[in-house]
Amino acid sequence: xxxxxxxxxxxxWNIANTLRGKMDADDFRDYILGFIFYKYLSTKxxxxxxxxxxxxxxxxxQVEGHAQEAAFMEAIKDAALDKLGYFLLPxxxxxxxxxxxxxxxxxxxxLGDLAKVLNHIEQSTMGTDSEDDFGxxxxxxxxxSSKLGKSENDKNELIVKVLxxxxxxxxxxxxxESDVLGDAYEYLIGQxxxxxxxxxxxxxxxxQVSNVLAQxxxxxxxxxxxxxxxxxxxxxxxxxxxKQVKEVSGFYGQEMNPTTYNxxxxxxxxxxxxxxxxxxxxxxxxxxxxxxxxRFEAIVANPxxxxxxxxxxxxxxxxxxxxxGKLAPSSKADFAFVQHMVHxxxxxxxxxxxxxxxxxxxxxxxxxxxxxxxxDRNYLDAIIGLPANIFYGxxxxxxxxxxxxxxxxxxxxxxxxxxxxxxxxxxxxxQNMLREEDIAKLIDTxxxxxxxxxxxxxxxxxxxxxxxxxxxxxxxxxxxxxxVDTFEEEEPVDLAAVSKELKAIDSDMATxxxxxxxxxxxxxxxxxx
Numbered sequence: 064x065x066x067x068x069x070x071x072x073x074x075x076w077n078i079a080n081t082l083r084g085k086m087d088a089d090d091f092r093d094y095i096l097g098f099i100f101y102k103y104l105s106t107k108x109x110x111x112x113x114x115x116x117x118x119x120x121x122x123x124x125q126v127e128g129h130a131q132e133a134a135f136m137e138a139i140k141d142a143a144l145d146k147l148g149y150f151l152l153p154x155x156x157x158x159x160x161x162x163x164x165x166x167x168x169x170x171x172x173x174l175g176d177l178a179k180v181l182n183h184i185e186q187s188t189m190g191t192d193s194e195d196d197f198g199x200x201x202x203x204x205x206x207x208s209s210k211l212g213k214s215e216n217d218k219n220e221l222i223v224k225v226l227x228x229x230x231x232x233x234x235x236x237x238x239x240e241s242d243v244l245g246d247a248y249e250y251l252i253g254q255x256x257x258x259x260x261x262x263x264x265x266x267x268x269x270x271q272v273s274n275v276l277a278q279x280x281x282x283x284x285x286x287x288x289x290x291x292x293x294x295x296x297x298x299x300x301x302x303x304x305x306k307q308v309k310e311v312s313g314f315y316g317q318e319m320n321p322t323t324y325n326x327x328x329x330x331x332x333x334x335x336x337x338x339x340x341x342x343x344x345x346x347x348x349x350x351x352x353x354x355x356x357x358r359f360e361a362i363v364a365n366p367x368x369x370x371x372x373x374x375x376x377x378x379x380x381x382x383x384x385x386x387x388g389k390l391a392p393s394s395k396a397d398f399a400f401v402q403h404m405v406h407x408x409x410x411x412x413x414x415x416x417x418x419x420x421x422x423x424x425x426x427x428x429x430x431x432x433x434x435x436x437x438x439d440r441n442y443l444d445a446i447i448g449l450p451a452n453i454f455y456g457x458x459x460x461x462x463x464x465x466x467x468x469x470x471x472x473x474x475x476x477x478x479x480x481x482x483x484x485x486x487x488x489x490x491x492x493x494q495n496m497l498r499e500e501d502i503a504k505l506i507d508t509x510x511x512x513x514x515x516x517x518x519x520x521x522x523x524x525x526x527x528x529x530x531x532x533x534x535x536x537x538x539x540x541x542x543x544x545x546x547v548d549t550f551e552e553e554e555p556v557d558l559a560a561v562s563k564e565l566k567a568i569d570s571d572m573a574t575x576x577x578x579x580x581x582x583x584x585x586x587x588x589x590x591x592x
Contacts, residue, residue, distance in 0.1 A: 148332075293348040313341070445463075
């Protein structure tokens with residue numbers, strides 16, 4: 064399976080590079096991911112229709128032109144809209160468009176037909192339960208854009224080339240036990256993120272960080288009623304949580320960027336998450352929350368670091384912020400996201416959020432909110448310091464905050480775990496990455512702490528279990544070095560050995576000087592010293 068996955072990832076990346084020289088990373092990402100998604104929908108439609116038609120001895124393609132075409136199509140459409148959430152005609156399938164575009168080895172003009180098909184996929188959902196999940200999914204696939212080529216023929220030739228290459232790849236969707244395509248899709252998103260610079264943080268959390276967050280919020284559970292990400296980007300965090308448990312009943316998220324919002328919905332569907340099991344909204348989470356009356360068993364997030372927000376005084380009457388008595392500053396929304404997530408967290412839930420280190424020690428309103436979470440609510444469970452330069456687009460060191468509303472269920476109620484994992488990583492090119500052993504050590508330490516085994520959870524120069532009294536004595540400053548001493552004493556200097564070494568160097572230099580002087584005398588030139 065690993066070999067099949069690696070092969071598919073490489074094939075898709077090679078096709079993506081067909082577009083790479085024509086446009087910038089953001090644009091060719093949207094086109095290639097959109098076309099892969101279209102092929103996925105087509106293949107699912109074809110497989111499902113053929114399964115329905117098997118008792119009739121027909122294939123989906125044979126229905127068009129059949130004496131009972133209208134009746135068959137109506138039945139297939141009704142079933143597909145319920146099961147898949149959308150409908151495609153046989154003539155609209157990806158393979159058919161690719162065949163027509165490459166008819167007889169000569170590229171035929173298909174841009175108009177392709178635009179109609181993509182539009183029809185969205186229109187087929189109108190008035191159905193899946194309308195919100197498929198609406199405007201292909202709006203970033205502008206087939207009229209000059210980025211594809213100067214002339215219509217140039218654009219058509221490039222698109223046909225991409226479709227033809229994609230058509231040759233077997234997505235293996237009949238293998239229901241495998242999620243190779245979904246993983247390959249995730250791989251592509253990660254590849255685009257690695258080359259997107261500062262913009263990458265808007266839509267992607269590195270997999271090793273997603274893995275840590277997912278394990279933290281699923282500890283001790285094999286099923287989740289719900290998982291929520293208030294800044295869900297491409298949905299990678301939500302999907303990573305699903306890999307840690309046997310079942311997630313519902314996926315919920317909110318994303319402000321329309322393009323990234325579309326990418327998230329595609330990513331959900333590509334991972335075979337049924338449209339009835341996810342609810343992703345396109346809005347500003349802090350200003351206009353869309354799931355405000357719901358509570359979630361697991362919450363994960365990588366919000367934009369120190370983003371600006373309105374901090375309007377009107378929010379002082381908002382249930383998310385009112386109890387704290389203060390709002391996060393307008394110049395730094397970090398704690399506003401924390402307050403929002405705490406409000407949405409269920410009583411039996413766990414949340415894990417990545418934030419800049421400043422949230423641990425900044426004063427004023429942020430210090431007040433931090434103290435309220437610890438002293439008045441006792442929600443803060445653990446703080447984990449991550450290596451610097453681990454996120455795309457920023458080199459700043461970051462931390463993970465783990466919060467629970469009901470900490471009495473673990474043995475950790477009157478304590479906070481501090482882990483300094485900042486020096487545990489591998490440098491890969493320009494990025495620092497958590498290795499499997501780094502993640503395992505981190506999670507194992509948190510497990511010991513959660514089970515009340517504080518002695519084993521305290522590792523010299525790595526982790527410390529701080530009673531709330533100790534945190535209070537530090538005036539609720541959570542800067543990790545206050546709790547985890549990572550100072551390394553330098554080895555004592557052997558002055559006698561150093562003196563002996565310096566004498567040896569002087570002796571060597573004198574010998575070298577004499578040799579140079581002898582050479583200069585033989586050549587009849589002045590010495591250089």
